[in-house]
Amino acid sequence: MPADIPVIVIAPDSFKGSLDAPAVCAAIAQGLARVWPDADLRACPMADGGEGTLDAVLSRGGTRMTRTVAGASGVPCSAACGVVASADGPIAVIEIAQVVGITEPEGMGVPVAERSTTGIGALIRQLLDEGIRRFMIGLGGSSTNDGGAGMLTALGLRLADAHGRVVAPTPAGLATLAAIEAADLDPRLADSSITIMSDVNNPLNGERGATAIFGPQKGVRADEVASLDATIARFAALAERAVGRSAAANAGAGAAGGLGFALQLVGGSFHSGAEVVAGLIGLDAALAGADWALTGEGRSDAQTLLRKAPFVVAERARAQRVPVTLLSGAVDARALPELDRVFAGCFALPAGPATLADCIAGAGALLADRAEQIARVWAAARR
Amino acid sequence: MPADIPVIVIAPDSFKGSLDAPAVCAAIAQGLARVWPDADLRACPMADGGEGTLDAVLSRGGTRMTRTVAGASGVPCSAACGVVASADGPIAVIEIAQVVGITEPEGMGVPVAERSTTGIGALIRQLLDEGIRRFMIGLGGSSTNDGGAGMLTALGLRLADAHGRVVAPTPAGLATLAAIEAADLDPRLADSSITIMSDVNNPLNGERGATAIFGPQKGVRADEVASLDATIARFAALAERAVGRSAAANAGAGAAGGLGFALQLVGGSFHSGAEVVAGLIGLDAALAGADWALTGEGRSDAQTLLRKAPFVVAERARAQRVPVTLLSGAVDARALPELDRVFAGCFALPAGPATLADCIAGAGALLADRAEQIARVWAAARR
Numbered sequence: 001m002p003a004d005i006p007v008i009v010i011a012p013d014s015f016k017g018s019l020d021a022p023a024v025c026a027a028i029a030q031g032l033a034r035v036w037p038d039a040d041l042r043a044c045p046m047a048d049g050g051e052g053t054l055d056a057v058l059s060r061g062g063t064r065m066t067r068t069v070a071g072a073s074g075v076p077c078s079a080a081c082g083v084v085a086s087a088d089g090p091i092a093v094i095e096i097a098q099v100v101g102i103t104e105p106e107g108m109g110v111p112v113a114e115r116s117t118t119g120i121g122a123l124i125r126q127l128l129d130e131g132i133r134r135f136m137i138g139l140g141g142s143s144t145n146d147g148g149a150g151m152l153t154a155l156g157l158r159l160a161d162a163h164g165r166v167v168a169p170t171p172a173g174l175a176t177l178a179a180i181e182a183a184d185l186d187p188r189l190a191d192s193s194i195t196i197m198s199d200v201n202n203p204l205n206g207e208r209g210a211t212a213i214f215g216p217q218k219g220v221r222a223d224e225v226a227s228l229d230a231t232i233a234r235f236a237a238l239a240e241r242a243v244g245r246s247a248a249a250n251a252g253a254g255a256a257g258g259l260g261f262a263l264q265l266v267g268g269s270f271h272s273g274a275e276v277v278a279g280l281i282g283l284d285a286a287l288a289g290a291d292w293a294l295t296g297e298g299r300s301d302a303q304t305l306l307r308k309a310p311f312v313v314a315e316r317a318r319a320q321r322v323p324v325t326l327l328s329g330a331v332d333a334r335a336l337p338e339l340d341r342v343f344a345g346c347f348a349l350p351a352g353p354a355t356l357a358d359c360i361a362g363a364g365a366l367l368a369d370r371a372e373q374i375a376r377v378w379a380a381a382r383r
Numbered sequence: 384m385p386a387d388i389p390v391i392v393i394a395p396d397s398f399k400g401s402l403d404a405p406a407v408c409a410a411i412a413q414g415l416a417r418v419w420p421d422a423d424l425r426a427c428p429m430a431d432g433g434e435g436t437l438d439a440v441l442s443r444g445g446t447r448m449t450r451t452v453a454g455a456s457g458v459p460c461s462a463a464c465g466v467v468a469s470a471d472g473p474i475a476v477i478e479i480a481q482v483v484g485i486t487e488p489e490g491m492g493v494p495v496a497e498r499s500t501t502g503i504g505a506l507i508r509q510l511l512d513e514g515i516r517r518f519m520i521g522l523g524g525s526s527t528n529d530g531g532a533g534m535l536t537a538l539g540l541r542l543a544d545a546h547g548r549v550v551a552p553t554p555a556g557l558a559t560l561a562a563i564e565a566a567d568l569d570p571r572l573a574d575s576s577i578t579i580m581s582d583v584n585n586p587l588n589g590e591r592g593a594t595a596i597f598g599p600q601k602g603v604r605a606d607e608v609a610s611l612d613a614t615i616a617r618f619a620a621l622a623e624r625a626v627g628r629s630a631a632a633n634a635g636a637g638a639a640g641g642l643g644f645a646l647q648l649v650g651g652s653f654h655s656g657a658e659v660v661a662g663l664i665g666l667d668a669a670l671a672g673a674d675w676a677l678t679g680e681g682r683s684d685a686q687t688l689l690r691k692a693p694f695v696v697a698e699r700a701r702a703q704r705v706p707v708t709l710l711s712g713a714v715d716a717r718a719l720p721e722l723d724r725v726f727a728g729c730f731a732l733p734a735g736p737a738t739l740a741d742c743i744a745g746a747g748a749l750l751a752d753r754a755e756q757i758a759r760v761w762a763a764a765r766r
Contacts, residue, residue: 292764299735330734332734332735336752340759344760346734347730347756349735350736351716351731352714352715352733352742353737353741369719373719373729377708377728377757377761378761378763381706381764382765
């Protein structure tokens with residue numbers, strides 16, 4: 001039995017809609033400190049490659065910076081990204097939602113047919129210019145459905161119509177696409193390592209493809225899906241031939257409106273976002289010698305076990321024999337039998353009947369209280 | 384550190400409006416058994432002297448019986464009571480709400496001016512006839528406001544008007560009261576021990592008295608309070624003189640519409656209901672050698688620390704160095720700093736946003752889940 005003052009790792013995902021992961025860590029730490037003022041609390045905010053990934057990674061070190069590139073609509077935007085050191089050189093951490101996000105002010109005002117990912121390509125190019133050769137790119141929250149054509153053209157791919165005229169890398173432009181030339185594709189990509197963080201495993205096209213599944217929420221009308229899907233498929237086939245690699249049928253090619261395809265086409269490989277973040281923030285090192293870990297997320301259910309952040313934390317903790325307790329905004333009671341196999345106790349925010357709005361508005365205080373109460377049980381059991 | 388298979392005392396009050404205390408015990412035990420199928424679970428349903436006291440006491444032994452006596456309205460009712468063995472002879476356990484309760488079907492249909500506690504006196508008399516000399520009487524939930532006159536007349540007190548005519552032991556009858564004769568008061572009362580279980584400490588009369596404070600919820604109109612209070616005060620003064628003992632100014636005399644007065648007048652003494660129940664169910668013996676205890680109630684707040692059942696459980700557990708965790712329907716967050724001094728963790732039912740109706744309807748399943756999850760933390764901490 002370790003000493004009375006415990007070593008506790010706090011590794012939650014964000015509580016979407018209320019608190020980002022660093023704020024969740026702070027609230028849990030506040031509650032634990034009421035029980036153990038001198039505890040060794042190791043805050044490791046987690047993320048799944050989507051929104052909040054950058055904040056989570058940078059909370060453990062690295063440099064935040066901004067670069068001005070085109071947003072989805074073409075209007076310049078100031079995109080945050082990060083650089084963290086590693087033994088193999090600096091790693092750039094990019095959230096594509098920072099550039100072409102569904103919350104980008106201009107992006108959603110322009111029809112999806114006119115939106116493009118050129119800003120993502122421009123950002124990668126700037127970072128290549130700055131000497132970066134390792135990229136960890138979080139997909140998720142995109143407003144685009146261009147098959148990644150915008151990104152690829154910004155990196156040197158040339159699109160032309162039947163008359164040899166340049167074609168815009170947008171769904172509208174791709175409708176007239178006839179030829180693709182890859183000779184000027186940035187050669188530095190071949191020397192780069194691109195890690196794609198996403199839990200989406202859809203292919204680029206077809207009934208499970210980007211356009212059919214994610215297009216409607218970006219504004220693709222039902223009667224446009226088939227023709228747009230065919231446009232993207234033709235683009236992909238030409239791009240694959242030009243680059244000499246296939247990717248459209250790969251799992252994840254349909255992520256972020258086809259950025260998953262385009263990034264794989266230039267050598268990127270898919271990884272669980274939570275796994276990558278766990279690596280970047282040094283979760284294993286934090287767990288070494290810990291007595292206990294707390295994780296959580298906005299809502300936990302059977303999906304949690306599909307490699308969501310709390311599951312990844314639990315798996316890495318289990319490897320070091322550290323028990324992990326789940327503290328989420330809500331826990332689906334039906335999933336408890338499965339969650340029980342992974343977590344040493346699953347808890348939710350409310351201290352009594354409460355509305356969702358109450359839980360969101362009071363999340364910080366509720367989290368601190370709940371963490372404290374769980375810690376009191378732990379402390380009593382260790383006496 | 385004890386063996387891996389823990390000894391756990393489960394000693395909750397009822398969750399009013401959803402589960403009685405034995406059902407709360409069963410639900411918690413179900414949850415704990417999912418973690419420790421072989422645990423030594425000691426169910427000790429608690430009560431505070433009010434509704435549920437009889438069930439709680441009889442769940443640990445003793446005999447349940449029913450006796451037919453007059454309800455508050457005079458209509459005969461079948462009242463449950465219990466007898467438990469003790470070293471000093473059998474103890475009768477009475478809940479006055481079984482006879483003159485606010486849920487008595489007929490009682491509330493008759494004006495409070497016509498309601499009487501004669502059935503309580505008749506029940507005591509029957510039990511005296513059966514040889515009982517120890518009584519533990521839970522006040523609470525009465526529909527009467529007769530100053531206990533009904534009970535006392537059933538035990539031999541005689542009430543008369545100015546013309547020597549018998550006066551009914553109701554608020555209406557007492558209005559013409561002129562004289563009281565105690566010569567025929569049952570002499571066996573003097574040989575009896577009467578423990579009154581109540582947390583009410585109001586005096587019989589005045590602005591903090593039974594009529595002013597509790598009368599309105601029994602149907603006393605605001606414009607009737609002063610005259611009824613004066614009627615009860617005159618009755619009490621005459622009764623005190625006749626019996627040769629004073630009680631009206633005592634704390635608790637105002638409990639149960641003045642039954643607190645009448646029972647003290649015949650030698651009864653007030654005790655915390657939860658303390659008495661803890662004694663009757665052998666809580667201390669159950670706690671001996673236990674590793675952990677769980678208690679709870681429908682809602683916990685600062686009032687809990689005023690000797691409510693969970694507090695009494697915590698105090699007795701503390702004496703034996705057994706940590707106690709609170710698991711209630713809801714926990715007032717503002718009271719946590721105080722509750723934390725007593726309980727090793729305070730938890731509520733919901734696993735996410737939930738309405739009060741959800742919590743009440745699902746109380747059993749939620750309790751089992753919550754107990755299980757808390758136990759998983761305990762088990763992880765003990766590894």
